[in-house]
Amino acid sequence: MELLFSKFTAAAHKHGLPKRFAQLGRASVAALGFLGTLITSLVGLLAACADTSEKDDDTTEGDLTGVYNFRTRKFDNGTDPYGWYEEDL
Numbered sequence: 001m002e003l004l005f006s007k008f009t010a011a012a013h014k015h016g017l018p019k020r021f022a023q024l025g026r027a028s029v030a031a032l033g034f035l036g037t038l039i040t041s042l043v044g045l046l047a048a049c050a051d052t053s054e055k056d057d058d059t060t061e062g063d064l065t066g067v068y069n070f071r072t073r074k075f076d077n078g079t080d081p082y083g084w085y086e087e088d089l
Helices: 002-014 019-049
Strands: 067-069 074-076
Touching: none
Parallel strands: none
Antiparallel strands: 067 074
16 A cells, blocks of 8 residues: 555656645545445445355145145245156156
């Protein structure tokens, strides 16, 4: 970050910008760096909190009445037009 500050300050002085503009530019670079770090931390926090476990729907959870639909891997009333209800061998 210091390298970026020094490059910006050198460029500002080279182009004859007043000292106040150079300070404002350095503050802007610092604020953008802080916001980038904050956003990166928040994305990391959200990624760490994400539930990535796969739920096994065809276990003992849920409604076990009806006919087993092999397409959805759930029990239903047997009226799914795209489902199949007998195991393919």
